Amino acid sequence: xxxxxxxxxxxxxxxxxxxxxxxxxxxxxxxxxxxxxxxxxxxxxxxxxxxxxxxxxxxxxxxxxxxxxxxxxxxxxxxxxxxxxxxxxxxxxxxxxxxxxxxxxxxxxxxxxxxxxxxxxxxxxxxxxxxxxxxxxxxxxxxxxxxxxxxxxxxxxxxxxxxxxxxxxxxxxxxxxxxxxxxxxxxxxxxxxxxxxxxxxxxxxxxxxxxxxxxxxxxxxxxxxxxxxxxxxxxxxxxxxxxxxxxxxxxxxxxxxxxxxxxxxxxxxxxxxxxxxxxxxxxxxxxxxxxxxxxxxxxxxxxxxxxxxxxxxxxxxxxxxxxxxxxxxxxxxxxxxxxxxxxxxxxxxxxxxxxxxxxxxxxxxxxxxxxxxxxxxxxxxxxxxxxxxxxxxxxxxxxxxxxxxxxxxx
Amino acid sequence: xxxxxxxxxxxxxxxxxxxxxxxxxxxxxxxxxxxxxxxxxxxxxxxxxxxxxxxxxxxxxxxxxxxxxxxxxxxxxxxxxxxxxxxxxxxxxxxxxxxxxxxxxxxxxxxxxxxxxxxxxxxxxxxxxxxxxxxxxxxxxxxxxxxxxxxxxxxxxxxxxxxxxxxxxxxxxxxxxxxxxxxxxxxxxxxxxxxxxxxxxxxxxxxxxxxxxxxxxxxxxxxxxxxxxxxxxxxxxxxxxxxxxxxxxxxxxxxxxxxxxxxxxxxxxxxxxxxxxxxxxxxxxxxxxxxxxxxxxxxxxxxxxxxxxxxxxxxxxxxx
Amino acid sequence: xxxxxxxxxxxxxxxxxxxxxxxxxxxxxxxxxxxxxxxxxxxxxxxxxxxxxxxxxxxxxxxxxxxxxxxxxxxxxxxxxxxxxxxxxxxxxxxxxxxxxxxxxxxxxxxxxxxxxxxxxxxxxxxxxxxxxxxxxxxxxxxxxxxxxxxxxxxxxxxxxxxxxxxxx
Numbered sequence: 001x002x003x004x005x006x007x008x009x010x011x012x013x014x015x016x017x018x019x020x021x022x023x024x025x026x027x028x029x030x031x032x033x034x035x036x037x038x039x040x041x042x043x044x045x046x047x048x049x050x051x052x053x054x055x056x057x058x059x060x061x062x063x064x065x066x067x068x069x070x071x072x073x074x075x076x077x078x079x080x081x082x083x084x085x086x087x088x089x090x091x092x093x094x095x096x097x098x099x100x101x102x103x104x105x106x107x108x109x110x111x112x113x114x115x116x117x118x119x120x121x122x123x124x125x126x127x128x129x130x131x132x133x134x135x136x137x138x139x140x141x142x143x144x145x146x147x148x149x150x151x152x153x154x155x156x157x158x159x160x161x162x163x164x165x166x167x168x169x170x171x172x173x174x175x176x177x178x179x180x181x182x183x184x185x186x187x188x189x190x191x192x193x194x195x196x197x198x199x200x201x202x203x204x205x206x207x208x209x210x211x212x213x214x215x216x217x218x219x220x221x222x223x224x225x226x227x228x229x230x231x232x233x234x235x236x237x238x239x240x241x242x243x244x245x246x247x248x249x250x251x252x253x254x255x256x257x258x259x260x261x262x263x264x265x266x267x268x269x270x271x272x273x274x275x276x277x278x279x280x281x282x283x284x285x286x287x288x289x290x291x292x293x294x295x296x297x298x299x300x301x302x303x304x305x306x307x308x309x310x311x312x313x314x315x316x317x318x319x320x321x322x323x324x325x326x327x328x329x330x331x332x333x334x335x336x337x338x339x340x341x342x343x344x345x346x347x348x349x350x351x352x353x354x355x356x357x358x359x360x361x362x363x364x365x366x367x368x369x370x371x372x373x374x375x376x377x378x379x380x381x382x383x384x385x386x387x388x389x390x391x392x393x394x395x396x397x398x399x400x401x402x403x404x405x406x407x408x409x410x
Numbered sequence: 411x412x413x414x415x416x417x418x419x420x421x422x423x424x425x426x427x428x429x430x431x432x433x434x435x436x437x438x439x440x441x442x443x444x445x446x447x448x449x450x451x452x453x454x455x456x457x458x459x460x461x462x463x464x465x466x467x468x469x470x471x472x473x474x475x476x477x478x479x480x481x482x483x484x485x486x487x488x489x490x491x492x493x494x495x496x497x498x499x500x501x502x503x504x505x506x507x508x509x510x511x512x513x514x515x516x517x518x519x520x521x522x523x524x525x526x527x528x529x530x531x532x533x534x535x536x537x538x539x540x541x542x543x544x545x546x547x548x549x550x551x552x553x554x555x556x557x558x559x560x561x562x563x564x565x566x567x568x569x570x571x572x573x574x575x576x577x578x579x580x581x582x583x584x585x586x587x588x589x590x591x592x593x594x595x596x597x598x599x600x601x602x603x604x605x606x607x608x609x610x611x612x613x614x615x616x617x618x619x620x621x622x623x624x625x626x627x628x629x630x631x632x633x634x635x636x637x638x639x640x641x642x643x644x645x646x647x648x649x650x651x652x653x654x655x656x657x658x659x660x661x662x663x664x665x666x667x668x669x670x671x672x673x674x675x676x677x678x679x680x681x682x683x684x685x686x687x688x689x690x691x692x693x694x695x696x697x698x699x700x701x702x703x704x705x706x707x708x709x710x711x712x713x714x715x716x717x718x719x720x721x722x723x724x725x726x727x728x729x730x
Numbered sequence: 731x732x733x734x735x736x737x738x739x740x741x742x743x744x745x746x747x748x749x750x751x752x753x754x755x756x757x758x759x760x761x762x763x764x765x766x767x768x769x770x771x772x773x774x775x776x777x778x779x780x781x782x783x784x785x786x787x788x789x790x791x792x793x794x795x796x797x798x799x800x801x802x803x804x805x806x807x808x809x810x811x812x813x814x815x816x817x818x819x820x821x822x823x824x825x826x827x828x829x830x831x832x833x834x835x836x837x838x839x840x841x842x843x844x845x846x847x848x849x850x851x852x853x854x855x856x857x858x859x860x861x862x863x864x865x866x867x868x869x870x871x872x873x874x875x876x877x878x879x880x881x882x883x884x885x886x887x888x889x890x891x892x893x894x895x896x897x898x899x
Contacts, residue, residue: 257722721741
């Protein structure tokens with residue numbers, strides 16, 4: 001039984017006796033040790049949390065006026081919310097731009113992890129929980145895109161659910177089961193509304209908690225991949241020898257850098273929200289859904305283009321197999337990388353080449369995914385890029401087995 | 411310095427991706443090519459219609475035009491001259507496929523050369539000859555047998571037209587587009603504004619509104635038969651098409667949708683700008699507010715970042 | 731040293747708080763009733779066809795409105811200052827909700843009385859409460875006279891005068 005002596009109600013001492021707020025403060029904030037040797041890329045996690053927060057809040061206001069009915073959804077968004085609701089247009093723009101920009105930050109965050117080797121030697125679950133977050137955000141983005149019920153909503157819904165027929169297996173029953181109907185209609189809209197507004201957000205929030213939890217014991221990585229004795233470094237800091245210590249406390253030191261980077265991010269973010277949003281709010285989706293007319297060009301949102309492009313160069317079944325491969329292969333990174341070294345890519349040979357090739361390949365796949373497949377040049381480049389992707393992943397175990405580490409501290 | 415290098419790499423890859431996925435890809439998707447695969451670029455003419463110029467040296471006589479205009483009111487109303495339409499909208503649609511527009515502001519909204527050629531050969535001026543061939547006649551017959559009569563009619567309509575400043579964007583839309591296109595956000599249907607009606611609270615129904623909706627449905631039925639499909643509602647078209655597209659399409663529908671049944675409406679520059687202004691009213695009404703608030707929000711975050719930088723600097727000063 | 735750090739941290743926090751206030755204002759505006767709802771708050775009723783002692787119920791802002799042309803032989807009700815004079819006739823124009831707990835009373839024409847089924851309250855033909863539990867007469871909605879028409883939702887001069895005399899609630 002804990003000790004509850006005199007303390008003024010709701011004072012710090014009183015709360016600490018009942019909720020251990022001082023312990024929480026130490027563990028989560030003032031004595032949560034982060035390596036000092038970091039750069040601004042380490043702030044991407046917090047930027048993701050902030051962007052998710054913006055999406056949640058803007059989503060709450062949109063939810064007040066959205067109507068998940070195929071005959072009313074388009075006008076609920078484009079008339080009621082955009083012109084009648086006070087600042088409705090602001091929430092919609094924040095939500096649309098946020099949904100697109102969050103993926104830019106996710107990719108930067110992911111590739112930071114790949115570059116610095118932050119997925120191995122105790123950090124495998126951080127990587128895996130992060131990849132599960134990527135999948136959940138993808139599902140959240142896809143389900144959300146259905147809701148305005150524009151032309152792209154309808155036809156993207158049609159095309160992506162068609163994938164589940166599994167090519168030559170022709171599992172049309174499964175496709176109809178997923179849709180709740182032969183084509184995307186009221187049943188389809190209703191269930192994707194449920195997924196977008198309730199199930200996926202809950203899952204994402206649980207995964208974020210897991211992601212933070214998996215980070216606690218291995219600790220955040222640093223620019224050199226150095227294995228730090230956190231106890232020793234923490235003792236140095238607490239003794240006042242801050243310059244010598246290799247760590248900083250999350251609050252206020254790491255937080256101050258985080259918040260500064262966030263500020264820069266918000267300047268760019270709100271510039272996009274107010275002045276430059278068509279990349280996120282595609283004009284095609286401002287045509288109401290028409291089951292009898294396919295748009296001249298159907299394409300997914302930019303963040304799905306790279307895996308969409310892996311589907312395209314091959315025949316139906318082969319394409320589906322490689323598409324499935326692309327979805328899961330990133331999860332296997334900690335296990336395919338056979339090298340024991342945690343170090344930035346520029347010090348790992350030949351992983352250094354692998355990293356930049358992968359990055360350039362993903363950008364190429366993304367751009368090719370948007371270009372019309374009828375052009376032979378684009379088709380050829382897309383095919384080469386798709387093969388490169390596959391070969392890179394198969395090659396990874398082999399090139400990391402014989403890895404050579406260069407430079408760095410001895 | 412190292413961080414700046416890292417930032418440069420991140421920005422580089424982001425911009426390359428953006429460029430490829432947006433400007434470059436959109437150009438590739440919307441490129442038009444001829445039979446040999448060469449790119450066709452439509453040259454916008456600033457709503458001057460060079461191929462529909464009035465012949466040199468002809469001066470139209472408005473008085474004579476007034477006399478000739480008696481033929482127009484067989485199908486058209488001219489409300490400003492107290493000439494009502496001979497049939498209601500629905501009956502007109504039944505007869506011609508579409509309700510002919512009121513002509514009060516035609517002289518101000520449409521290009522002079524366009525109107526001239528419209529008098530002589532409607533299907534040609536409207537660029538719908540591809541729809542009316544093999545003996546099929548355009549519902550509007552030629553109104554002028556010779557250049558002088560055509561010029562006289564044009565002069566008459568210009569003389570009765572209000573000044574451009576007096577025409578509201580909504581009026582311009584109703585005259586030039588509203589016969590075929592509804593605008594539900596502006597409460598406009600092809601047969602007129604949606605009336606204010608009241609529900610009968612005993613039955614929960616609104617018979618007056620139901621009757622109106624039935625008339626609209628009837629009209630749209632006839633219109634869809636005449637045009638081949640129902641012209642789309644233009645409520646939010648301003649966000650569904652680029653500025654570029656709208657300019658080209660309204661000047662010459664065939665430039666963006668070859669084979670389309672939409673006629674070239676012959677708007678002059680001021681007429682076009684008024685129509686676009688109305689489309690912005692219904693389709694992007696938050697634009698003024700967005701542009702007013704934007705600088706404040708971005709300015710807030712610039713100051714926020716400055717303060718955050720000062721905080722960060724003070725926290726990290728003696729750590730390295 | 732640490733005071734400087736704290737100062738900047740606090741300054742940032744305060745400035746961020748300002749931003750949060752702005753966001754809260756936008757959020758408050760999002761909750762506001764929509765313009766179409768506010769515009770729908772006006773109903774016009776034509777009184778010219780009203781028959782004596784026949785109750786007409788209209789809808790205004792989602793509430794029932796009783797419109798009753800009061801019979802001249804109902805002396806007590808006819809003299810009531812809460813009635814509105816339109817073209818030589820006197821009308822009861824009131825929100826048809828019992829002032830006790832909000833049920834809709836029914837009009838019994840022969841008795842010239844409104845009777846509320848919920849707890850037995852009664853109002854006369856001028857809307858005055860004549861039997862408990864309702865504590866006050868039927869509420870008069872804001873109105874404006876326009877010839878033989880009455881516009882509910884707008885505060886006309888007659889309504890303003892009645893309000894000043896304490897006759898509307």
